[in-house]
Amino acid sequence: MTWQQLATMAPDEIRHRNLWPLGFMPLPHPNHPEGGMLFPQFHIDEVKKQTGRDLTRFDLDFDIPDAFLPEFPPPIFLTTRPDLGDVSQGKVLTSENFYDVLAPLLNPKQIEGLRLLVTPFPQQQFNATEDRRSVRPSLGVTCLDCHVNGHTNGATHLAGDTRPQAFRHRIDTPSLRGVNIQRLFGSQRALKSVEDFTEFEQRGAYFDGDPSLATKKGVNILERGSQVHFMAEMEDIFDFPPAPKLGVDGKLDPEKASPQEMRGQALFFGKAQCSTCHTPPYYTDNTMHDLQTGRFFEPRLIRDHMAVTDGKIKTFPLRGIKDSPPYLHDGRLLTLDDTVEFFNLILRTRLSDEEKKDLVVFLQAL
Numbered sequence: 001m002t003w004q005q006l007a008t009m010a011p012d013e014i015r016h017r018n019l020w021p022l023g024f025m026p027l028p029h030p031n032h033p034e035g036g037m038l039f040p041q042f043h044i045d046e047v048k049k050q051t052g053r054d055l056t057r058f059d060l061d062f063d064i065p066d067a068f069l070p071e072f073p074p075p076i077f078l079t080t081r082p083d084l085g086d087v088s089q090g091k092v093l094t095s096e097n098f099y100d101v102l103a104p105l106l107n108p109k110q111i112e113g114l115r116l117l118v119t120p121f122p123q124q125q126f127n128a129t130e131d132r133r134s135v136r137p138s139l140g141v142t143c144l145d146c147h148v149n150g151h152t153n154g155a156t157h158l159a160g161d162t163r164p165q166a167f168r169h170r171i172d173t174p175s176l177r178g179v180n181i182q183r184l185f186g187s188q189r190a191l192k193s194v195e196d197f198t199e200f201e202q203r204g205a206y207f208d209g210d211p212s213l214a215t216k217k218g219v220n221i222l223e224r225g226s227q228v229h230f231m232a233e234m235e236d237i238f239d240f241p242p243a244p245k246l247g248v249d250g251k252l253d254p255e256k257a258s259p260q261e262m263r264g265q266a267l268f269f270g271k272a273q274c275s276t277c278h279t280p281p282y283y284t285d286n287t288m289h290d291l292q293t294g295r296f297f298e299p300r301l302i303r304d305h306m307a308v309t310d311g312k313i314k315t316f317p318l319r320g321i322k323d324s325p326p327y328l329h330d331g332r333l334l335t336l337d338d339t340v341e342f343f344n345l346i347l348r349t350r351l352s353d354e355e356k357k358d359l360v361v362f363l364q365a366l
Helices: 003-007 011-016 041-051 098-105 108-117 194-203 211-217 224-235 259-268 336-346 353-365
Strands: 156-158 170-172 288-290 300-302 305-307 312-314
Touching (some): 003 336, 098 108, 108 224, 194 224, 259 353, 336 353
Antiparallel strands (some): 156 170, 288 312, 300 305
């Protein structure tokens, strides 16, 4: 079976013949019955080196190879100072260095917001009680342990909104770059501002949505008018990376783009149907869409995760998408090539091999 042959088949035939690629099935958490926050080893090592805080879980290791994860440490781009480019100084922001690295570029509210973003607070798996997944009592985790440098390191978790446990979705940490232009947050997009999301994370998501556990393990209730607002103000200035080939309308400048990139753009806005959801200049429509993935496979249990269908998925911005692997909400698509193959089947666009390559080259230019 080839990709081209598979793309000619109707969803019912793919489902009946059990031909849906296993790599395109919903991705389970490394230990789905347990779940919880889990970090790549390179981030664990850096945080321990800088702060002495250990994010190692004694029960689990991260499961996606480093080669398929974002650049580390990621650059930092600020909407307030686009003239400076990357302001990270090649460092991972922690409580040890955030002030020295960014204080000269921030106002007092932003500095305080950043301080809170790098301050550890108790969490379900990392806390001071006996019900934890670290060997030693832990101060907890920080917002930037997942959203490192305002971006992402691919850290994973389980969505807190679905029960029973087998039906919960794995979460791939999204980037905070460009969060100021987004309007839907949370795994079911029930939160309408980054302030709502910042407060919700501390009260709910950190503790699996269980208020009794939150109280027991040391929930940190943020004050909405100052702490939440300051954190959100800082989050809102993390910017997309520069895209020198894009014009003011968010599309390629013909004088700067290569012929292959221009062909890819034509496909994006035409045959490939990508722009139906991903509209310029940020390549999102700020809504949700049901890809109806359940058309292609019979429900099944995969490592204690019940793979049925994905339901409605948020349209993530594609600006800077090359820097945010792996892809889809659960990280099942390791590369942009995988993502194009996936959507070629989902949308039944029947792209040729050359068209797929052209489309990937365009995505890399965003």
